[in-house]
Amino acid sequence: MEPETIPAALRRAAARWPDETAVVEDGRRTTWAELADRATEVARALVGSGVRPGDRVGLWAPNSTGWIVASMGVYAAGAILAPVNTRFTGAEAAQALRTAGAKLLFTVTDFLDTDYVQALSVDPELLGSLDVVIMSGKPDSWRDFLARGAGVDHTPAEEALTADDPSDVIFTSGTTGRPKGALLTHGSSTRTYLAWSDAVGLRHGDRYLVVYPFFHCAGLKSAVLACALRGATIVPCPVFAVNTVMSLVEKERVTMLPGPPSLYQSLLNADLSGYDRSSLRLAVTGAAAVPVELVRRMRDELGFASVVTAYGLTETTGTVTACRHDDPIEVIANTSGRPIPGMAVRIVDRDGKDVQAGEPGEVLARGFAVMRGYYGDPDATAAAIDADGWLKTGDIGVLDAAGNLRITDRIKDMFIVGGFNAYPAEIENVLLGHEGVAAVAVVGAPDERLGEVGYAFVVPRAGADPGDLLEWCRGRMANYKVPRYLEIVDELPLNRTGKVEKRVLRDRVAEALR
Structure with missing residues (x-):
């Protein structure tokens, strides 16, 4: 039986592959068993801190092993994770944390010379109400936090979790307006990334370089969670730079390198002659639209054996459609594939009427992966999801006769x-x-x-x-x-x-x- 909650996925990984590397960062390797043990420590400390099932816990930090440990601990305590964009200003972060109603915040004070606690001082009332745990930097309060879990049992909260319980409030990227917090569930997360992993061909033993930020579905769900479900090694990358990425590819023999189109365009525009790229096998990309020429160049010039395109939104737990890794090249190069099992797509005109195959219109999505709604914002939820459960994506797309979706643009663009x-x-x-x-x-x-x-x-x-x-x-x-x-x-x-x-x-x- 497949795991229905995120803590169950981690427990299964620890049981199946206890001594295999779950995360490698700066040469330090953490096994699946160690990762599960460290997440348990965090869960106990959260319960000892007064965090109860359903409470929201903020996490404002760059990609790291510690980020994964903290997030898995939040889930195991039955709490709801509220990740914060590392590029947010203090005011933007405060707005997100207020919207989520966060009770505790994990953060750092030493990322790119930025002190996130100091940044939050723009909202003294919020900062004073938060239980702030500094994971890295000064003053480091991580050990003192873990000590709160001495003698505490978190298992009642973890064992009570079901697929229908909320797992995350993830904020939209905000490229078209004010970020809103999408409320996602454990079941939508595990079910989506079991299907996604099957579609793209993620394998046990893959070595997965994660440039996507962990605060977003692409990093948290299609990377961290998918690796736990498949038994692939996570290689976090906190800041994108061509030399950093390619050095990690060579050193860690990376096989899986997903990213937005801009990542591959940067690689294609750089001199990579000094790097060994022979380990690269699989690339997965997606955006409002993925240029056909880019897919061709990724295969021909970067050397990926398999390039897969997919499409999704934060509001759909990150995925709606995906090409299958064994699809013909013309399907992968020209579409974002078909809906994953349990999801459905329609294309409608301005009046909300279905258009014929091959005609453009707004993409609507419905199914298990659609969010519960925007946290604390019923008006925005009602505007996004109609009475029949169809989510208005704001993207323009075309369905071909075989049901493959091609995204052509954003309506607002x-x-x-x-x-x-x-x-x-x-x-x-x-x-x-x-x-x-x-x-x-x-x-x-x-x-x-x-x-x-x-x-x-x-x-x-x-x-x-x-x-x-x-x-x-x-x-x-x-x-x-x-x-x-x-x-x-x-x-x-x-x-x-x-x-x-x-x-x-x-x-x-x-x-x-x-």
Whole structure:
């Protein structure tokens, strides 16, 4: 029988593979048995601190073994994990912790010269109400915290957990507005990542480099939880840098390297000739849209034997659809695959009516993986999920006759040129086909005659001259899709999960055209 809760998944891993490496960080290796024992210590200390089942516990820290230990301890105590984005300001973090109603906070004071406790001093009332445990930095209170668990039994809370119990309040990335906390459950988590692991081909013994942040579903669920379910080794990476990633790939013989499209674009634009990449086997990527050209280059130039695309949102526990690892290349390169078992997808027009196969519209998703709702925000929940349980994703997509989903863009990213809908992801995909382009992002810019036109931000490939890109575009796309403006930049603004922050680019456009 498959585990129905996250603590059950960890207990099973410790029983099946007690002496195998669960996590390796800075050369220090933690086995599955050790990880389970350390999580139990945390759970006992939480109970000894007065944390009860259903209480929310914040976690504001970078990817590390300690992060995994703390999160697993929260689950085992029957509490609800509320991870906080490491890029949040103190005010943003305070808002998230207030929204979640956190009782205790695990954090650090030494990440990239940032003291998160000091950052929270912008909200003295909140900081004074939190039980703050400093995992790393000064003053280190970790040992004193663990001492609270002496003689405490946490097992009644863990054993009472069911698949229907809430496990996390995970905040959306906030690229299109104020972050909201999606309430997820234990059962949706384990069921989703058993199905996801089967689909993408994650194997027992894989060595999984985690660049995705643990505070997001991509890091917490499709990495940490999936590795516990499959018995793969977790290799945390707290901050992305090409040299750091490739050194870990070589040193730890990494086989699995998932990431957003921007991660692979950075690797493709770097000189990797000095690194041994022969261990790499599997890449899994996903975003609002994944360029076809990128999938081809990941296979041909980075050497991945298998590249799989998938699609999901925080509100769906991170996954809705996935290609299968043995799908034909044309399916993987052109779609995000089919719904995982227990999930369903519809494509609807502006009136909420289903469109025909091959026609674009908004993607709706329904099934076990859909969140319970936005924590503490019934109005936002009602706006996102209709009476029949269909979640409005805000993404534009197309279903083919075989049921494979192709995401074309975000509804909010689309702009209208003289009455014609222009989809940035489609334009970006064409631009990425130019041999001089490493990365690109397109946003709409105001225009007196046409209403809006395209404005492209282009990162050239190393040592390449993109030349007259706009003229090159005119032979490859309809005239209204060709960007009116083009700006060469060194890099694109990315959030912590690797998505381009188009709000930042729109602000740049407004400033440039003022």
